Amino acid sequence: MPDREAGAPRAASSTVVRRERLRFTGFSLERSPSGRVSCQVTLEFSPGESITGRAEGQASPAGDSRLGAEAAIRALEAFTERAITFELVGVKVVRAFDANVVITSLIQRGDDGPDRLLGCYLADGDMVRGAALAVLNATNRILGNYITAR
16 A cells, blocks of 8 residues: 655545536426416425426416426525515517527516526427526526525
């Protein structure tokens, strides 16, 4: 067995995982026979620490995308314990460059960053899930600052 030099770094006995971002881990959309829709977004900050946001409403093509965005917002507000809140201004699906792009516009309160946020996501198939991811893209920098200061 080789001798260790004095002052040589030792291997850590345990590893601490420190995340700098929230991780999108789950999305579900349920439709009831009565025309109600329920969206759920699940985020993870550290292993085993999941944050869930939920939104419900009446089914409609435009309304479903709003519910996906609202569920993401509820999860983010739960993560910040409402220290930062968000208001959804709108969700728009645009056809650009032979693909569907979901754009979300938000107003944030509670952080020193910009009040208006805009996010987008290239959503080929699922526009409702795309709206949730567009919210996460819009809020990425604000949440990064929040996590760093935490």
